[in-house]
Amino acid sequence: MDAADPLAAFRTEFALPPGVIYLDGNSLGALPVRTPERVRQVVEREWGHELIRSWNDAGWFEQPYRLGRRIAPLIGADPAEVIVCDTTSVNLFKVLSAALRLRPGRRTVLGDGEAFPTDLYIAEGVTGLVDGGRSLLIRPEELDAHLDGDVAAVVLSHVDYRTGELLDMPGITARVQAAGALMIWDVCHSVGALPVELGAANADFAIGCTYKYLNGGPGAPAFLYVAERHLAAGPVQPLSGWFGHARPFAFEPGYEPKPGIGRFLTSSPSLLGQAALDSSLDVWERADLGAVRAKSLALTDLFVSLVEGLDGIEVVTPREHARRGSQVALRHADGYPVVQALIARGVIGDFRAPDLMRFGFTPLYLSYTEVWDAARHLAEVLASGEWQAEHFSRRGEVT
Amino acid sequence: MDAADPLAAFRTEFALPPGVIYLDGNSLGALPVRTPERVRQVVEREWGHELIRSWNDAGWFEQPYRLGRRIAPLIGADPAEVIVCDTTSVNLFKVLSAALRLRPGRRTVLGDGEAFPTDLYIAEGVTGLVDGGRSLLIRPEELDAHLDGDVAAVVLSHVDYRTGELLDMPGITARVQAAGALMIWDVCHSVGALPVELGAANADFAIGCTYKYLNGGPGAPAFLYVAERHLAAGPVQPLSGWFGHARPFAFEPGYEPKPGIGRFLTSSPSLLGQAALDSSLDVWERADLGAVRAKSLALTDLFVSLVEGLDGIEVVTPREHARRGSQVALRHADGYPVVQALIARGVIGDFRAPDLMRFGFTPLYLSYTEVWDAARHLAEVLASGEWQAEHFSRRGEVT
Numbered sequence: 154m155d156a157a158d159p160l161a162a163f164r165t166e167f168a169l170p171p172g173v174i175y176l177d178g179n180s181l182g183a184l185p186v187r188t189p190e191r192v193r194q195v196v197e198r199e200w201g202h203e204l205i206r207s208w209n210d211a212g213w214f215e216q217p218y219r220l221g222r223r224i225a226p227l228i229g230a231d232p233a234e235v236i237v238c239d240t241t242s243v244n245l246f247k248v249l250s251a252a253l254r255l256r257p258g259r260r261t262v263l264g265d266g267e268a269f270p271t272d273l274y275i276a277e278g279v280t281g282l283v284d285g286g287r288s289l290l291i292r293p294e295e296l297d298a299h300l301d302g303d304v305a306a307v308v309l310s311h312v313d314y315r316t317g318e319l320l321d322m323p324g325i326t327a328r329v330q331a332a333g334a335l336m337i338w339d340v341c342h343s344v345g346a347l348p349v350e351l352g353a354a355n356a357d358f359a360i361g362c363t364y365k366y367l368n369g370g371p372g373a374p375a376f377l378y379v380a381e382r383h384l385a386a387g388p389v390q391p392l393s394g395w396f397g398h399a400r401p402f403a404f405e406p407g408y409e410p411k412p413g414i415g416r417f418l419t420s421s422p423s424l425l426g427q428a429a430l431d432s433s434l435d436v437w438e439r440a441d442l443g444a445v446r447a448k449s450l451a452l453t454d455l456f457v458s459l460v461e462g463l464d465g466i467e468v469v470t471p472r473e474h475a476r477r478g479s480q481v482a483l484r485h486a487d488g489y490p491v492v493q494a495l496i497a498r499g500v501i502g503d504f505r506a507p508d509l510m511r512f513g514f515t516p517l518y519l520s521y522t523e524v525w526d527a528a529r530h531l532a533e534v535l536a537s538g539e540w541q542a543e544h545f546s547r548r549g550e551v552t
Numbered sequence: 553m554d555a556a557d558p559l560a561a562f563r564t565e566f567a568l569p570p571g572v573i574y575l576d577g578n579s580l581g582a583l584p585v586r587t588p589e590r591v592r593q594v595v596e597r598e599w600g601h602e603l604i605r606s607w608n609d610a611g612w613f614e615q616p617y618r619l620g621r622r623i624a625p626l627i628g629a630d631p632a633e634v635i636v637c638d639t640t641s642v643n644l645f646k647v648l649s650a651a652l653r654l655r656p657g658r659r660t661v662l663g664d665g666e667a668f669p670t671d672l673y674i675a676e677g678v679t680g681l682v683d684g685g686r687s688l689l690i691r692p693e694e695l696d697a698h699l700d701g702d703v704a705a706v707v708l709s710h711v712d713y714r715t716g717e718l719l720d721m722p723g724i725t726a727r728v729q730a731a732g733a734l735m736i737w738d739v740c741h742s743v744g745a746l747p748v749e750l751g752a753a754n755a756d757f758a759i760g761c762t763y764k765y766l767n768g769g770p771g772a773p774a775f776l777y778v779a780e781r782h783l784a785a786g787p788v789q790p791l792s793g794w795f796g797h798a799r800p801f802a803f804e805p806g807y808e809p810k811p812g813i814g815r816f817l818t819s820s821p822s823l824l825g826q827a828a829l830d831s832s833l834d835v836w837e838r839a840d841l842g843a844v845r846a847k848s849l850a851l852t853d854l855f856v857s858l859v860e861g862l863d864g865i866e867v868v869t870p871r872e873h874a875r876r877g878s879q880v881a882l883r884h885a886d887g888y889p890v891v892q893a894l895i896a897r898g899v900i901g902d903f904r905a906p907d908l909m910r911f912g913f914t915p916l917y918l919s920y921t922e923v924w925d926a927a928r929h930l931a932e933v934l935a936s937g938e939w940q941a942e943h944f945s946r947r948g949e950v951t
Contacts, residue, residue, distance in 0.1 A: 170603070173603075175603060181607075183600070184599050189595045189596050189600075192592075192824065193588060193591075196587065196588045196591055196828070200580075200770050201567045201569070202569045204569070204574060204580060205580045208580075239638070239639070239642065242794070242819035243793075243819065269794075269803075270804060270807075271794035274793055274797060274807040275793055277792060278789075278790035278807070279790065281790060284683065290805050370595070370823070370824060371594075371606070371823035372821045372822040372823040372824070373822075374822070391645070391678065392641070392677060393673045393674060394642075394673055394674055395668075395670035398669070401669075404669050404904065404905060405669060406665050406666075406669060406689050408673040419641050419642060420640060420641035421639060421763070421770070422771050423771040423772075423822045423824075423825045424769070424770035424771040425591065425769060425770070425825050429595070501603065501604060
């Protein structure tokens with residue numbers, strides 16, 4: 154399978170440590186080999202040598218837009234609909250605030266009670282600012298029962314961060330919009346893992362991070378997407394800093410938002426973080442998303458076929474391709490020490506309480522051989538009982 | 553003067569390009585020589601080699617707190633009162649939102665109409681979320697006349713970004729608090745330029761950036777300060793992301809803020825930006841702020857004495873030491889082309905519309921000789937009329 158893999162050559166684009174099978178790219182993606190040099194250039198040349206002149210000469214002002222245009226094809230968006238800035242949580246705050254203002258009189262936001270919690274916490278923060286506002290936590294399958302006339306927006310993850318379940322983006326978007334609400338997709342766990350088609354799905358807003366499958370680096374800047382039809386309506390968001398102003402260098406006392414996606418900017422971009430992301434997008438520019446998706450499904454198919462039936466293991470991730478992202482979640486009553494025992498063998502996955510072991514499959518730098526070996530290690534860890542060693546149960550901060 | 557300068561040795565800590573007199577450290581500070589190596593280590597070792605394990609092993613989770621503790625002595629704060637995260641604008645949104653909730657029933661925020669506009673725009677954004685809320689723009693000298701029972705908070709810059717005027721932090725704070733309002737200081741243009749004493753002034757909140765006098769790098773993460781008495785009261789801010797949750801890895805659906813300053817965190821820190829800041833704070837750890845202030849005043853005294861009386865020049869920055877930050881603003885009817893002509897000679901200052909030339913004086917890496925030379929260049933540019941060359945008037949994006 155590796156010999157026939159059309160993406161096999163991408164492995165050399167990443168600096169993975171020896172002796173490691175890295176199945177946590179769904180949490181923090183690997184380092185592209187060219188990124189250190191790109192970051193060094195920004196630090197030493199653009200900052201150190203050119204200093205303040207780089208704002209103009211090195212295109213620093215343009216970076217949020219330029220990086221947005223580079224991400225657009227990965228999420229099926231128009232280049233003018235995407236911008237890179239801040240963090241996923243901050244960006245959700247912006248688009249959710251904008252969505253509520255686009256639906257005056259409606260005060261409910263629906264979220265998935267099992268979603269990655271920061272989305273729920275931010276929805277709580279945003280609705281807490283609205284008189285009578287509320288954030289209601291449901292499960293996606295209960296959506297229709299809750300889509301009443303008070304729902305302004307629905308926030309859902311395209312791929313569930315724990316189970317790896319992939320939701321039906323076009324179908325859910327259509328149902329939400331039919332009820333008069335706006336649909337916000339969190340694509341943190343799908344961007345770079347499979348073709349995301351926000352435009353084709355008619356999504357209203359989206360947010361996503363770049364440090365998972367996109368390999369932008371730890372704490373890399375996030376992105377946000379706003380459908381052109383909403384940009385045309387002049388959406389308002391309250392994090393109205395000077396970078397979103399129509400004329401930031403006129404230093405006018407009153408805020409007047411830029412036309413277009415720029416009004417979702419707040420302040421100075423993190424240039425070092427953006428440099429690393431820019432470098433990682435050079436790799437993505439050469440990757441075919443169809444091939445990425447095909448390999449992702451083949452890798453996860455292989456892993457599931459090798460681990461199902463192992464002692465105490467339940468495969469939680471859906472078997473149907475249409476409902477699967479690029480990770481496999483396994484339930485095991487002692488998942489925490491099992492994951493620690495795997496890490497001790499160099500197989501890096503992670504654990505999510507109370508009992509889920511997560512394994513992410515990144516088609517650009519994982520081989521079928523590694524998947525085979527990872528499954529073998531898991532079988533050996535379970536069969537040998539080595540996970541029962543006392544030190545594997547000692548918990549630090551969990552990532 | 554250079555021979556007697558106790559800070560002269562710090563110059564070797566910075567990588568300044570040859571042929572440049574850099575008077576724009578009040579906009580983007582210079583690169584510390586050790587920063588590229590520190591960033592490289594984070595990129596190659598912590599990210600590339602250790603991958604996800606660095607969240608625990610390299611202390612990534614602790615960074616916002618650790619960097620806050622390092623900044624605390626620079627702003628006269630307790631280590632538990634400061635945290636590094638996000639941007640100045642985003643942090644102002646947080647502390648201003650918290651301040652409004654601490655003063656229920658009051659709906660006005662006062663700001664300086666001449667302040668750096670992002671503070672005003674954010675105040676507009678925050679008060680726009682409050683029923684009947686308003687952001688009222690005044691001048692600092694008009695403060696008392698506007699401190700009525702509806703004022704929840706006042707936001708002022710410690711040092712004016714254009715004129716370089718330093719405000720009386722303890723006096724103004726006391727007057728604002730006597731009127732029942734909360735005082736928020738923007739210390740972007742004073743941190744690292746002079747000893748900032750937030751605690752002694754009894755300030756309620758503060759925000760600041762790290763890419764000016766602190767030399768943290770372009771788009772470096774910002775910080776915020778919350779007085780311990782407010783932290784004890786459990787202030788609430790709406791950017792309630794998972795990093796501010798009491799138990800972020802319990803993945804609970806409801807938001808429960810951390811005790812202490814951690815509740816002002818929102819999401820993953822920018823690790824590359826934080827690494828550069830960490831490196832620059834190594835330099836600051838060895839700098840005596842009293843000596844920095846003494847040299848800053850001596851540098852600006854020298855510059856003012858050399859340029860006052862030059863043709864068409866008006867010194868805008870206050871002459872009194874107690875009212876001066878670490879920059880000198882000169883008014884000239886043709887300030888824009890004059891600044892461009894200076895830049896062509898390697899003297900980098902900047903311009904703020906309509907007619908202000910700004911020159912920042914950074915005591916850690918500027919010599920008295922450079923100040924002398926800069927003044928000489930300005931005199932020559934004005935006397936020769938070389939600024940009238942047509943290409944100096946052509947405007948790009950202004951920084």
